[in-house]
Amino acid sequence: xxxxxxxxxxxxxxxxxxxxxxxxxxxxxxxxxxxxxxxxxxxxxxxxxxxxxxxxxxxxxxxxxxxxxxxxxxxxxxxxxxxxxxxxxxxxxxxxxxxxxxxxxxxxxxxxxxxxxxxxxxxxxxxxxxxxxxxxxxxxxxxxxxxxxxxxxxxxxxxxxxxxxxxxxxxxxxxxxxxxxxxxxxxxxxxxxxxxxxxxxxxxxxxxxxxxxxxxxxxxxxxxxxxxxxxxxxxxxxxxxxxxxxxxxxxxxxxxx
Amino acid sequence: xxxxxxxxxxxxxxxxxxxxxxxxxxxxxxxxxxxxxxxxxxxxxxxxxxxxxxxxxxxxxxxxxxxxxxxxxxxxxxxxxxxxxxxxxxxxxxxxxxxxxxxxxxxxxxxxxxxxxxxxxxxxxxxxxxxxxxxxxxxxxxxxxxxxxxxxxxxxxxxxxxxxxxxxxxxxxxxxxxxxxxxxxxxxxxxxxxxxxxxxxxxxxxxxxxxxxxxxxxxxxxxxxxxxxxxxxxxxxxxxxxxxxxxxxxxxxxxxxxxxxxxxxxxxxxxxxxxxxxxxxxxxxxxxxxxxxxxxxxxxxxxxxxxxxxxxxxxxxxxxxxxxxxxxxxxxxxxxxxxxxxxxx
Numbered sequence: 001x002x003x004x005x006x007x008x009x010x011x012x013x014x015x016x017x018x019x020x021x022x023x024x025x026x027x028x029x030x031x032x033x034x035x036x037x038x039x040x041x042x043x044x045x046x047x048x049x050x051x052x053x054x055x056x057x058x059x060x061x062x063x064x065x066x067x068x069x070x071x072x073x074x075x076x077x078x079x080x081x082x083x084x085x086x087x088x089x090x091x092x093x094x095x096x097x098x099x100x101x102x103x104x105x106x107x108x109x110x111x112x113x114x115x116x117x118x119x120x121x122x123x124x125x126x127x128x129x130x131x132x133x134x135x136x137x138x139x140x141x142x143x144x145x146x147x148x149x150x151x152x153x154x155x156x157x158x159x160x161x162x163x164x165x166x167x168x169x170x171x172x173x174x175x176x177x178x179x180x181x182x183x184x185x186x187x188x189x190x191x192x193x194x195x196x197x198x199x200x201x202x203x204x205x206x207x208x209x210x211x212x213x214x215x216x217x218x219x220x221x222x223x224x225x226x227x228x229x230x231x232x233x234x235x236x237x238x239x240x241x242x243x244x245x246x247x248x249x250x251x252x253x254x255x256x257x
Numbered sequence: 258x259x260x261x262x263x264x265x266x267x268x269x270x271x272x273x274x275x276x277x278x279x280x281x282x283x284x285x286x287x288x289x290x291x292x293x294x295x296x297x298x299x300x301x302x303x304x305x306x307x308x309x310x311x312x313x314x315x316x317x318x319x320x321x322x323x324x325x326x327x328x329x330x331x332x333x334x335x336x337x338x339x340x341x342x343x344x345x346x347x348x349x350x351x352x353x354x355x356x357x358x359x360x361x362x363x364x365x366x367x368x369x370x371x372x373x374x375x376x377x378x379x380x381x382x383x384x385x386x387x388x389x390x391x392x393x394x395x396x397x398x399x400x401x402x403x404x405x406x407x408x409x410x411x412x413x414x415x416x417x418x419x420x421x422x423x424x425x426x427x428x429x430x431x432x433x434x435x436x437x438x439x440x441x442x443x444x445x446x447x448x449x450x451x452x453x454x455x456x457x458x459x460x461x462x463x464x465x466x467x468x469x470x471x472x473x474x475x476x477x478x479x480x481x482x483x484x485x486x487x488x489x490x491x492x493x494x495x496x497x498x499x500x501x502x503x504x505x506x507x508x509x510x511x512x513x514x515x516x517x518x519x520x521x522x523x524x525x526x527x528x529x530x531x532x533x534x535x536x537x538x539x540x541x542x543x544x545x546x547x548x549x550x551x552x553x554x555x556x557x558x559x560x561x562x563x564x565x566x567x568x569x570x571x572x573x574x575x576x577x578x579x580x581x582x583x584x585x586x587x588x589x590x591x592x593x594x595x596x597x598x599x600x601x602x
Contacts, residue, residue: 055498075498075503078501095545096545100492109485114549
């Protein structure tokens with residue numbers, strides 16, 4: 001096995017009830033790379049992401065992180081290696097932004113340890129990275145959707161895992177922050193982390209993906225390099241709408257016909 | 258929004274605790290609540306129908322010679338004050354735990370039908386004219402039965418969501434309520450008075466406070482190591498699992514413990530209302546939602562509040578003794594409405 005392989009899916013298949021979301025496929029994700037999961041609504045992108053996170057067992061095959069089967073990782077140790085940005089940020093109680101972001105330090109702290117100044121420093125830096133400096137004392141219940149999403153991203157950065165799993169990281173974000181956040185994660189990938197993300201926007205996928213998994217919603221999977229998977233024909237079939245490929249400034253774009 | 262948050266935001270960054278709230282303030286509030294509890298406790302020993310001097314109170318505590326008045330304090334007021342303190346703390350702690358479990362700030366210790374089950378047991382025993390200890394035993398059995406019933410039914414096909422748990426609890430509580438009404442209607446003599454006292458919550462029969470106290474200390478010792486896990490749990494099951502929590506186990510711990518704390522408290526003082534709902538709220542407003550601070554603070558505040566309320570119940574209309582539940586509701590309802598008005602969501 002390549003030593004730089006971070007995440008490995010081997011003959012992986014995912015089923016919910018009687019329905020196969022994706023048939024067996026294999027894929028390796030190396031440190032430094034960005035993998036994008038694409039597919040129509042209800043195709044199983046989130047379920048697949050949770051499977052890759054080790055939060056649900058694969059229906060067939062195996063998923064390994066750093067060569068070790070996900071099911072054999074102790075939960076706390078796994079939480080220091082991979083972090084998940086969930087699709088919805090539920091807030092049941094009032095809490096300050098800093099408190100919410102510091103939750104990311106949980107797997108790094110012993111049972112009786114309180115967050116120290118170094119943890120607060122990490123949290124502040126993460127908030128600055130998502131453009132929320134000065135928001136530390138704000139109540140999360142008073143934030144806008146986009147701000148709340150960036151708080152969740154800051155919490156994930158504070159968790160500081162090697163592998164980032166992002167479920168629609170651009171949710172609620174305006175165009176500026178969509179690009180800024182995806183740039184941020186691409187930068188982290190280039191610095192030795194790895195990123196797996198669910199995206200809806202094919203053009204953002206074309207811009208940031210090194211590898212792509214395309215689910216067609218019927219169980220079919222296309223997994224491979226960006227050039228290989230992002231073809232107008234396969235995308236049109238998966239999304240059920242004809243798409244045309246055009247190149248702008250050397251970059252692939254897909255526009256609906 | 259809340260003053261607590263405003264104050265935190267205004268605090269100079271360098272002096273803030275890791276969580277953005279001045280740590281000294283948290284410790285100060287914990288200390289203040291402890292002192293308030295002591296004060297309420299001493300007042301409970303002093304105040305009452307039989308005049309008792311401060312010297313007699315000290316005498317009863319073993320600090321001086323005993324006298325007749327000291328005997329009143331030792332035999333009657335001391336166990337009752339201890340029971341009120343322990344049960345107030347148990348209910349507030351259980352309420353805080355239920356709010357974590359159901360992720361609902363409006364949850365209280367009775368929301369899952371525990372007090373309903375206890376009431377069916379206790380009233381059934383009273384209707385049969387049973388002795389006080391049988392009533393206690395029946396209340397405890399009823400509480401545990403309701404707990405297991407709700408747990409079993411809500412678990413059903415394996416899914417165990419807060420919504421499902423809440424719905425099952427509310428339905429079981431409604432069933433218990435019907436049974437309670439039936440017993441009240443069918444009972445026509447003086448026993449109705451005992452039943453109403455039990456239902457409102459009454460500490461006059463609490464003579465053995467130590468089991469409740471030991472459970473309180475044991476319960477706190479059990480939950481405090483998990484307090485930060487509870488903070489993570491508030492971020493939702495999925496995020497909590499991704500952060501390494503064993504969510505199912507943790508929820509089971511909360512459910513079993515909160516049920517046990519409530520069952521013991523209800524067995525001692527009946528279904529006293531509002532302590533388990535209002536105290537966690539008040540403390541949360543003052544200190545925020547960090548369970549490491551909230552859990553012990555709620556216990557201290559609940560103990561102080563119920564001790565003070567029970568003293569008032571014994572004295573405001575003396576020689577008539579009111580059930581303490583009337584007092585906690587009279588204090589709790591306007592307080593809660595006031596808080597709700599101040600925090601429009």
